[in-house]
Amino acid sequence: MTCKIITIDGPSGVGKGTVASMVAEELGFNYLDSGSLYRSLALKLYEKNNNFDEVIDDLDYWISDISIDFQYKKGFKSRIFVNNEDFTEKIRTEKVAELASRIAKDRRARDMLEVYQRKYLIEPGLVADGRDMGTKVFFKADMKFYLTASVEKRAERRLNQLKDQGISANLPNLIQKLLLRDKADTERLISPLIPAKDAITIDTSNIDALEVFNITMNKIRENLKNI
Numbered sequence: 457m458t459c460k461i462i463t464i465d466g467p468s469g470v471g472k473g474t475v476a477s478m479v480a481e482e483l484g485f486n487y488l489d490s491g492s493l494y495r496s497l498a499l500k501l502y503e504k505n506n507n508f509d510e511v512i513d514d515l516d517y518w519i520s521d522i523s524i525d526f527q528y529k530k531g532f533k534s535r536i537f538v539n540n541e542d543f544t545e546k547i548r549t550e551k552v553a554e555l556a557s558r559i560a561k562d563r564r565a566r567d568m569l570e571v572y573q574r575k576y577l578i579e580p581g582l583v584a585d586g587r588d589m590g591t592k593v594f595f596k597a598d599m600k601f602y603l604t605a606s607v608e609k610r611a612e613r614r615l616n617q618l619k620d621q622g623i624s625a626n627l628p629n630l631i632q633k634l635l636l637r638d639k640a641d642t643e644r645l646i647s648p649l650i651p652a653k654d655a656i657t658i659d660t661s662n663i664d665a666l667e668v669f670n671i672t673m674n675k676i677r678e679n680l681k682n683i
C-alpha cells in the first residue's frame with residue numbers, strides 16, 4: 457500500500473486546521489499543521505533574541521540548536537514541542553503569527569521546516585494543512601484542497617477563537633492584521649500562498665466546519681479508491 461497525501465491550504469482563519477484534523481481522524485491518517493512549525497520556530501527565535509532583524513541576518517546561527525516535534529494522535533488535540541518544551545498554547549497569539557509570517561519569507565527557515573514536514577508522511581497517509589502543502593512540499597499529493605473565505609468571516613472566527621482562550625481583541629484590528637498577513641503570504645517570493653492548479657477550491661464564508669468536512673470527504677471518496 458502506498459501512502460496517500462491530502463493537502464489543505466488557504467489563508468489564515470479559513471478553518472483549514474479544523475477540517476484537516478477532522479479528515480485525518482476520519483481516515484485514520486497522520487495530521488500535520490505546518491503553520492504551527494512556523495509559529496514555534498518564530499517564537500523560539502524571538503525568545504532567544506527579540507531583535508528579529510538581527511536573528512534573520514544570522515539565521516543559520518540562531519536556528520542551529522532548535523528542534524521541533526509536532527505530535528498528533530487520533531482522538532487527541534495535537535501538541536507541539538520545541539527543545540522538549542510544550543509550545544502548544546503559547547504560539548496561538550497574533551504577535552506570534554506576525555513573527556511566523558516574517559520568518560516564513562526566509563529560504564533557510566523554509567528549508568529547515570520542509571525537512572520536518574516530510575517526516576510526518578507515514579502509512580497509511582497524511583493530511584497536511586498550511587500555505588504551500590499542495591504547491592511545494594507535497595506537490596505530488598493525491599488530492600489538494602484550497603479553502604477560501606471573506607476576510608470579515610475569517611476575522612470573526614479568529615475573534616471567537618481568541619475569546620475562547622480568554623484573549624481580548626477587536627474586529628477591525630483583526631481584519632487589518634489578517635489583510636497584512638495575507639499580503640505578506642501571497643506576495644512573498646518563495647512559496648507564496650496560491651491555490652495549486654489541481655486544487656479543489658471551497659469557499660467557507662457561509663458554511664460551517666461540519667459542512668466543509670462533508671464536502672471534502674465526498675470529494676475524497678469520489679476521487680480516491682480504497683480509502
Ligand code: C5P
Nearest residue numbers: 468490491492494556557560586587588
Ligand atoms: O497557519 P498559521 O496561521 O498558523 O501560519 C502562520 C504563518 O506561518 C502564516 O501566516 C505563514 O506566513 C506561515 N506559513 C507558511 N507556510 C506554511 C504554513 C504557515 O509560510 N505551510
